[in-house]
Amino acid sequence: MSTLEIRELHVAVEDKEILRGVNLTVTAGQTHAIMGPNGSGKSTLAYAIAGHPKYTITGGQVLLDGVDLLEMSVDERARAGLFLAMQYPVEVPGVSVSNFLRSAVTAVRGEAPKLREFAKDLKNGMDALSIDPAFAQRNLNEGFSGGEKKRHEILQMELLKPKIAVLDETDSGLDVDALRVVSEGINRFRASGETGVLLITHYTRILRYVKPDFVHVFAGGRIVEEGGPELAEKLEAEGYEQYTKASA
Amino acid sequence: MGLNEKPLSTLHEKASYDLADFEVPTGREEAWRFTPLSRLKGLHNGKAEPHGKVGAVAFAPEGVRVETVGRDDERIGKAYVPADRVSAQAYAAFEEALVVTVPKEAVPDESVSIKVKGQGGDGAAYGHTVIVVEPLAQATVVIEHEGSAVYADNVEFVVGEGATLKVVTLQEWDDDAVHVSHHHAQLAKDATFKSFAVTLGGDLVRLSPSVSYTAPGGDADLMGVYFVDAGQHLEHRLLVDHSQPNCKSNVDYRGALQGEDAHAVWIGDVIIRVEAEGTDTYELNRNLILTDGARADSVPNLEILTGEVAGAGHASASGRLDDEHLFYLQARGIPHDEARRLVVKGFLGQLIEKIEIEEIRERVMNAVEAELAR
Ligand SMILES: Nc1ncnc2c1ncn2[C@@H]1O[C@H](COP(=O)(O)OP(=O)(O)OP(=O)(O)O)[C@@H](O)[C@H]1O
Numbered sequence: 335m336s337t338l339e340i341r342e343l344h345v346a347v348e349d350k351e352i353l354r355g356v357n358l359t360v361t362a363g364q365t366h367a368i369m370g371p372n373g374s375g376k377s378t379l380a381y382a383i384a385g386h387p388k389y390t391i392t393g394g395q396v397l398l399d400g401v402d403l404l405e406m407s408v409d410e411r412a413r414a415g416l417f418l419a420m421q422y423p424v425e426v427p428g429v430s431v432s433n434f435l436r437s438a439v440t441a442v443r444g445e446a447p448k449l450r451e452f453a454k455d456l457k458n459g460m461d462a463l464s465i466d467p468a469f470a471q472r473n474l475n476e477g478f479s480g481g482e483k484k485r486h487e488i489l490q491m492e493l494l495k496p497k498i499a500v501l502d503e504t505d506s507g508l509d510v511d512a513l514r515v516v517s518e519g520i521n522r523f524r525a526s527g528e529t530g531v532l533l534i535t536h537y538t539r540i541l542r543y544v545k546p547d548f549v550h551v552f553a554g555g556r557i558v559e560e561g562g563p564e565l566a567e568k569l570e571a572e573g574y575e576q577y578t579k580a581s582a
Numbered sequence: 583m584g585l586n587e588k589p590l591s592t593l594h595e596k597a598s599y600d601l602a603d604f605e606v607p608t609g610r611e612e613a614w615r616f617t618p619l620s621r622l623k624g625l626h627n628g629k630a631e632p633h634g635k636v637g638a639v640a641f642a643p644e645g646v647r648v649e650t651v652g653r654d655d656e657r658i659g660k661a662y663v664p665a666d667r668v669s670a671q672a673y674a675a676f677e678e679a680l681v682v683t684v685p686k687e688a689v690p691d692e693s694v695s696i697k698v699k700g701q702g703g704d705g706a707a708y709g710h711t712v713i714v715v716e717p718l719a720q721a722t723v724v725i726e727h728e729g730s731a732v733y734a735d736n737v738e739f740v741v742g743e744g745a746t747l748k749v750v751t752l753q754e755w756d757d758d759a760v761h762v763s764h765h766h767a768q769l770a771k772d773a774t775f776k777s778f779a780v781t782l783g784g785d786l787v788r789l790s791p792s793v794s795y796t797a798p799g800g801d802a803d804l805m806g807v808y809f810v811d812a813g814q815h816l817e818h819r820l821l822v823d824h825s826q827p828n829c830k831s832n833v834d835y836r837g838a839l840q841g842e843d844a845h846a847v848w849i850g851d852v853i854i855r856v857e858a859e860g861t862d863t864y865e866l867n868r869n870l871i872l873t874d875g876a877r878a879d880s881v882p883n884l885e886i887l888t889g890e891v892a893g894a895g896h897a898s899a900s901g902r903l904d905d906e907h908l909f910y911l912q913a914r915g916i917p918h919d920e921a922r923r924l925v926v927k928g929f930l931g932q933l934i935e936k937i938e939i940e941e942i943r944e945r946v947m948n949a950v951e952a953e954l955a956r
């Protein structure tokens with residue numbers, strides 16, 4: 335059973351403190367939703383866990399199965415079983431989707447997948463997410479629509495089979511059909527019960543498809559309230575105002 | 583400037599067959615300020631001993647004529663007049679020229695291959711090549727350079743009416759080679775010229791591809807990639823001279839630099855003269871600087887002397903690998919070095935994939951991978 339433990343995490347960007355003591359534990363089989371207003375630090379949390387060079391850890395720990403992730407390079411974290419679906423996936427010119435995916439799968443599994451097997455997995459994965467097979471030959475994220483990028487992030491998650499997935503606003507910018515397709519992908523990923531999900535979102539919409547076990551309210555760089563799925567409904571009705579006031 | 587006078591270009595005003603018309607460069611001249619003259623082994627000042635050995639062998643498909651001719655052959659110097667001191671030196675000193683002719687309307691099914699090999703030694707060697715593609719013919723020429731040499735040469739591409747010439751030129755010299763070369767294409771009415779330069783090897787390579795038009799409708803596409811390692815100086819100086827109406831040109835060069843004192847120079851001059859109404863041109867140079875200590879000089883010059891252009895633009899960008907690209911790939915488990923290789927290969931590969939001959943395309947891709955693995 336995998337566990338991601340975030341303990342008293344403090345993070346700064348360009349000398350400005352953004353995260354101010356985040357504590358959160360995600361265990362395999364659980365889905366945690368993080369909700370919070372714009373600029374509250376949700377993406378900062380996601381990027382800091384993944385090791386983006388822009389973010390400086392000024393205190394605290396992040397452990398995956400007891401091992402300190404913060405000591406590892408970005409790629410080591412991914413190979414250790416962490417996955418981050420990004421809010422704004424970057425376009426990489428000249429690197430094809432299929433070449434990229436094969437390199438990623440090879441790195442994470444520690445050996446190159448058999449070509450035929452990989453081609454089959456890729457095709458099935460793309461079918462399940464209603465991604466046109468022609469995307470395999472396109473440059474990574476280049477010219478993808480917002481929704482196509484998000485689906486492609488979920489495809490990567492399904493192929494790489496991480497222990498813990500952090501999904502940063504994977505639902506935003508999706509139309510109803512795409513939201514369903516993406517949610518089904520997340521649910522397939524959760525189905526084994528051996529993986530944990532940390533789902534960052536603004537909206538309860540996705541939580542109707544992907545039922546969370548816990549909901550955390552994020553404001554001013556920390557978690558300010560926690561509860562079950564009912565907390566999401568309350569946020570939907572009342573907004574974040576009470577929390578933003580309190581944290582300001 | 584009087585009312586009836588045409589404005590003149592300030593670029594490249596000089597051209598002559600006579601070496602004496604060019605002073606020995608000092609390094610302060612615009613044309614020479616980026617080139618380390620001390621590494622030219624005397625090519626620029628007449629001090630190079632002319633006993634170097636460079637062999638050129640041509641393989642041509644049926645229907646294409648290959649001749650080795652003397653200096654007095656009338657086809658030499660028709661399309662191109664030397665435009666700088668080293669070019670004039672090469673013109674003054676070559677002993678034999680290679681003339682390749684693709685006859686009118688011929689469409690050979692294989693490419694013409696010219697292999698230029700330096701045999702080492704101290705002295706300099708000089709060469710001259712004329713490639714004539716007669717009206718309505720279509721041909722592909724691959725010119726490969728390898729070995730060790732101090733070599734200066736001029737290549738004239740004469741592209742006839744409605745003809746198409748595609749050229750790939752590979753500079754895969756040994757580490758100590760010095761090569762200074764002018765490649766001039768002259769395009770007749772409705773002629774198409776596509777060139778692809780790949781420069782990887784050599785201590786100093788200075789390649790100056792230029793294009794001129796003799797009638798409307800010409801279309802020139804000049805592409806190139808280079809990979810500069812520690813200590814190398816790889817310089818590309820492009821000149822497209824639009825002197826006829828309704829012609830097109832497109833220039834796209836990309837390079838990667840890695841290592842201490844790796845130096846790339848790219849000069850992109852485009853002149854659109856008064857007569858050249860309806861010109862459509864774009865030039866682009868991009869450099870990826872992979873390590874500290876490497877330097878890229880990139881200077882696009884667009885000189886527009888007419889008010890009636892269809893399109894004219896240029897862009898130049900030199901920078902580091904994008905951290906966000908590397909982060910994305912690494913966040914998927916791909917180790918840093920491999921992520922870097924993928925991004926650089928992607929950057930150069932986008933141009934390399936435009937090489938139409940599969941065998942050459944793969945060879946260039948493999949060569950770039952080998953450079954990256956160093
Ligand atoms: N380079 C930077 N310099 C200064 N401040 C930054 C920088 N990057 C991010 N920030 C600030 O950090 C704060 C948190 O940003 P973050 O992207 O984590 O918010 P978020 O909760 O993900 O917001 P959203 O809901 O809009 O995605 C914001 O106030 C943002 O302006």
Ligand SMILES: [Mg+2]
Pocket residue numbers: 376377378421502503
């Ligand atoms: Mg965000």
